Amino acid sequence: MRPDLEIIQQWVKPGHHVLDLGCGDGTLLDFLQRERQATGFGLEINPDHITTCMSKGVAVIEQNLDTQGLDNFDDGMFDVVLMTQALQAVRRPDKVLDEMLRLGREGIVTFPNFAHWRLRWGLALSGRMPESEALPYKWYNTPNIRLCTFKDFEALCRQKGIRIKSRRVVDGQHQNSWSARLWPNLLGEIAIYRITRENDQ
Amino acid sequence: MPDSLPADSVGIVTPQSYHFDTPIELACGQALGSYDLVVETYGKLNADASNAVLICHALSGHHHAAGYHSMDDRKPGWWDSCIGPGKPIDTNRFFVVCLNNLGGCHGSTGPNSENPATGKPYGPEFPVITVSDWVKSQALLADRLGIQCWAAVVGGSLGGMQALQWSLDYPDRLRHSVVIASTPRLTAQNIAFNEVARQAITSDREFHGGRYYDFDTVPRRGLMLARMVGHITYLSDASMGEKFGRELREEAYKFGYDAEFQVESYLRYQGERFSETFDANTYLLMTRALDYFDPAYDHGGDLSRAIAAADCEFLVLSFSTDWRFTPQRSEEMVNAMISARKKVSYAEIDAPWGHDAFLIPTPRYTDIFTAYMDRVAREVGA
Numbered sequence: 001m002r003p004d005l006e007i008i009q010q011w012v013k014p015g016h017h018v019l020d021l022g023c024g025d026g027t028l029l030d031f032l033q034r035e036r037q038a039t040g041f042g043l044e045i046n047p048d049h050i051t052t053c054m055s056k057g058v059a060v061i062e063q064n065l066d067t068q069g070l071d072n073f074d075d076g077m078f079d080v081v082l083m084t085q086a087l088q089a090v091r092r093p094d095k096v097l098d099e100m101l102r103l104g105r106e107g108i109v110t111f112p113n114f115a116h117w118r119l120r121w122g123l124a125l126s127g128r129m130p131e132s133e134a135l136p137y138k139w140y141n142t143p144n145i146r147l148c149t150f151k152d153f154e155a156l157c158r159q160k161g162i163r164i165k166s167r168r169v170v171d172g173q174h175q176n177s178w179s180a181r182l183w184p185n186l187l188g189e190i191a192i193y194r195i196t197r198e199n200d201q
Numbered sequence: 202m203p204d205s206l207p208a209d210s211v212g213i214v215t216p217q218s219y220h221f222d223t224p225i226e227l228a229c230g231q232a233l234g235s236y237d238l239v240v241e242t243y244g245k246l247n248a249d250a251s252n253a254v255l256i257c258h259a260l261s262g263h264h265h266a267a268g269y270h271s272m273d274d275r276k277p278g279w280w281d282s283c284i285g286p287g288k289p290i291d292t293n294r295f296f297v298v299c300l301n302n303l304g305g306c307h308g309s310t311g312p313n314s315e316n317p318a319t320g321k322p323y324g325p326e327f328p329v330i331t332v333s334d335w336v337k338s339q340a341l342l343a344d345r346l347g348i349q350c351w352a353a354v355v356g357g358s359l360g361g362m363q364a365l366q367w368s369l370d371y372p373d374r375l376r377h378s379v380v381i382a383s384t385p386r387l388t389a390q391n392i393a394f395n396e397v398a399r400q401a402i403t404s405d406r407e408f409h410g411g412r413y414y415d416f417d418t419v420p421r422r423g424l425m426l427a428r429m430v431g432h433i434t435y436l437s438d439a440s441m442g443e444k445f446g447r448e449l450r451e452e453a454y455k456f457g458y459d460a461e462f463q464v465e466s467y468l469r470y471q472g473e474r475f476s477e478t479f480d481a482n483t484y485l486l487m488t489r490a491l492d493y494f495d496p497a498y499d500h501g502g503d504l505s506r507a508i509a510a511a512d513c514e515f516l517v518l519s520f521s522t523d524w525r526f527t528p529q530r531s532e533e534m535v536n537a538m539i540s541a542r543k544k545v546s547y548a549e550i551d552a553p554w555g556h557d558a559f560l561i562p563t564p565r566y567t568d569i570f571t572a573y574m575d576r577v578a579r580e581v582g583a
Binding site: 017039041047050051052053054055056057058059060061062063072073074077 | 514516532535536539540542544545546547548549565568569572573575576580
C-alpha cells in the first residue's frame with residue numbers, strides 16, 4: 001500500500017460511509033472496504049479505471065465533477081469525502097472543497113506542492129515550467145490546471161473557515177521524512193490534509 | 202446459421218414448458234387459475250444453486266435469448282452477443298434462465314392461449330399484466346427450478362424494469378440487479394409513442410375488439426404500424442442516417458407515395474415481418490406494462506424511498522444516444538440508489554445506436570459487463 005494511502009486509511013473509522021472523488025482504479029476504496037468495513041462510492045471518468053473498479057467490487061459512478069457537479073449527493077450523507085491527487089485537476093478547487101464539506105463531516109485531500117524546492121529551482125534556473133515525478137506533464141497538456149502550494153491551500157482554508165485537523169507531508173515516493181516535516185512548503189512534495197468545518201474534537 | 206456452431210455459442214437449445222396450476226393473483230385484481238411458462242436455460246446449476254442468472258426480456262423479446270433451435274436457424278437468440286461461453290454472462294460459470302413472460306405470444310400463457318373457461322383464445326379477456334406480476338411469476342419459476350437466490354437478475358429496457366422490481370419485491374432473493382438502458386418510469390413522450398402504437402392496432406378493421414382469432418384474421422396493418430413507430434424510437438438519428446441517409450431505392454424521385462427512400466422500405470419490411478410473428482393483444486399488454494411501471498408511485502413519487510427496500514447491489518448502464526430511455530433516466534435511478542445508501546455502479550456508454558445499443562456488443566459495454574459479471578461469479582464461487 002502506498003504510504004499516503006496508509007496514512008489516509010488510519011483516518012477512516014470502521015463502518016464509515018465514504019465518497020472518493022476521482023477514485024482511480026479503486027485501490028483505496030477496495031482497501032477501506034476490506035480493512036475498515038467502509039461503504040461508499042467512487043466517482044471516476046476514466047473508462048479503464050471504471051472497469052477495474054467494477055471487477056474489484058468497488059461501487060463506482062461515472063460522473064464528471066467539472067461538468068456534472070455533486071448535486072446528486074445529499075448534505076451530510078458521508079462520514080468522509082476523499083480526494084487524492086485530483087484537486088489540482090478540477091476547474092474550481094474552492095467550490096469542490098465546499099462541496100466536500102457539504103457532503104461529509106470530514107474531508108481528506110492530497111495534492112502536489114508547487115513550491116517544492118526542486119520545482120522552484122527548475123523554474124529559477126531554466127525559466128521553463130517545471131516538471132517532476134509528481135507533475136510529469138508539459139504545460140500545454142497537463143491535466144493539473146490549478147497548481148498551488150501548501151501555503152496557498154492553507155490560506156484558502158483560512159479564508160473559507162475550514163479547519164485543518166491534520167497535515168502530513170511526504171516526498172515523491174510518498175515517504176515521510178523529517179526534513180519535509182520541518183520545512184514542508186520547501187521540502188514536501190505531496191501533502192495530505194484532513195479538513196472539517198466542525199469545531200469539536 | 203453457418204455449417205458449424207460458433208465456439209462461443211451455447212449451441213442447440215430446446216425450450217421447456219412449465220405448467221402452474223396454483224392461481225396467481227395479479228395487480229389488476231384478477232387471478233389466472235393456471236398458466237404455462239416457456240423457458241430456456243443455458244449452463245449448469247451448481248450444487249448450492251448459487252450461480253443462477255435470470256434474464257428478463259424487453260417488449261418484443263422471449264425465452265430464446267441465446268443459441269440456436271436447429272442448424273437451420275438463420276439467427277441465434279436475441280441476446281446471443283452477451284450470453285455464452287466466455288461472453289459477459291458466461292455459461293461456463295452461470296446457470297442462465299430466460300423465460301417468455303406471462304402475456305407473451307411465444308409459448309407462455311397469453312391472450313392467444315385458450316381460456317379454459319370458454320375453450321376459445323382469451324383475447325381481450327386476458328388480464329393486464331404488470332412488471333410486478335411478471336416478477337411474481339418469475340419467483341414461482343425460481344421455486345420450481347430450486348433457485349432460492351439469483352446471483353443476478355439482468356435485463357435491458359423493459360427487462361431492466363423487471364430487474365429493478367425484483368430488488369424491491371424479493372430483496373432477499375437476488376444478489377445483484379443489472380439494469381441496462383432502462384428507466385424508473387415512462388415519460389409522457391414515452392407513453393405517447395405507446396399510445397400511437399396501440400391506436401394503430403385497435404383502429405385496424407381486422408382487430409375486432411381484440412377477438413380477431415374468432416374471425417380467423419389478424420390486425421396486420423395495425424401491428425405493422427405499431428412496430429414501425431416503435432422501431433424509430435429504438436434507433437438514433439445518427440444510426441438511421443448512417444444506415445440509410447436519404448438513399449433512394451431507385452435513381453430518381455417518382456413523384457408518388459410508394460416507398461422510395463430506403464428507410465421507408467426498411468421500416469415497412471421490419472413492420473411486416475413483425476406483424477407475421479407477434480400477437481397484437483400481447484403488444485397492447487406489453488406497452489401497458491411499460492406505461493404502468495412506476496415503483497415510486499406508492500411512495501409519494503420518491504424513488505429512493507421505494508428503493509429503500511432493496512438489499513442487492515446494482516449495476517446501471519445507459520447509452521449516450523438512447524433517446525427513448527436517456528442516460529438522465531438511468532441517472533435518476535442511480536441517484537435514488539445513492540440516496541437510499543445502496544451499493545451501485547454506473548456508466549454511460551458511448552454508442553451510436555440509440556436504445557438498441559443494449560443488444561449490440563461494443564468494446565466498452567462488453568468490458569464493463571464482463572468485469573462486473575466476472576466479479577459476481579467469483580462472489581458466488583462459480
